[in-house]
Amino acid sequence: MRNALATALTVGFVLASLSLATDAGRAFTAEAARRISVARSPRPIPPARLEDARGRELRLGDLPGQRVLVEFIFTGCLELCQRMSRSFAETARLVAGEPVSLLSVSFDPERDTPERLARYGDFFGADGERWRFARIRRPEELARWLEAFGVVAVPDGIGGFEHNAAVHELDRDGRLVAIHDFETFAASDLVGSGGRGGGR
């Protein structure tokens, strides 16, 4: 009797814990978990001073539009960032009719000088106004930003980084409201007023 009771209780405990640990079976990785968490409760992004590819100081609030789409890159990246930036160029085209700004932020501020960012941006067709490239020079501000966004860049031992990649959507108040897959992004994915398709 006691044994059967204990079995039933442990089965219940294990199922509840598994459900809690995976958002009811929806997220088995940290990447999936942060997307669900942001969609459920938008996160405030702490203030940071950015420097864009023309050497201008920039804050999130300076960017025009109702929404800001943010990607994180480093220009020395040979693989993921190139794919992501190509997708981001496509995204820029997709949201051309929307009140949206695009921002590509480098997490390698030592090497990614404004000149380098400008060359990289030109290559992908960024106009430097609506789609800007920028770096955050102060290490503590960069660290706080990456943490708030949930972006992790791990040095790969050969001068580069391995990192997670996505399109981060911020609202007018600088809150992170959604994280989109960069490869499948469509303008209708935009949350709220920005998306004419109504979003999800």
Add this chain to the structure above:
Amino acid sequence: MRVTLALAAIAGLTTPAARAGLEGALASHALVQLPLLVLLGLVLGRAVETRWPGQGGFNDDGIPGLVLASGVAAIWMLPRSMDAALTSGWVEALKFASVPGLVGLPLGASWSRLGPVARSFVLANGVSMLWTLGWLYAIAPVRVCNFYLRGDQALLGQLYLGLGFALLGGALLRAICGPGLAVGLVARFASRPGRRTRAATARLAGSAGERLPSGGLRA
């Protein structure tokens, strides 16, 4: 004494130096730190079972302990949990408490009570899980952990695959040669030097042979 040592070893693993050393690479996080915590928990569980057999009737057939251990172990094998342990102090603390306390301990307390069917179930599931995870990690084109490199992930996959084979091979050997295999090997090695050792070995082999009639002790 054993319990004190096991608790001290768990405390030792929580020190910043040990954590930095073992959590720096995915393979040592998953295949050294977590298994060590489970092993230390097993020691605690054996002590609990000795002092409080069957845990007051709540764990008579060992199934509740097995369910608890395998469920909690499953959680700590998720890439998400391992990442979370690196970002959140709370999750890290929960790991150091629950892996010995809710995986090793209940398994150690239950193992001697489990029947052959339950034990085979554990073995078969362990092997197939190691192969599935190993194959997945070895070939996955995406990183499943934000904090570890893809090369690390592929290495862990290969180690999982190898470990699955080792576990299966060990179980097969045991099934063919009997549980006395290890004793038999030790006896064969130890019987080389002097006469006195040989006599001692014969006694050892004899007593083991009596206890375990199927043992491979013809040496």
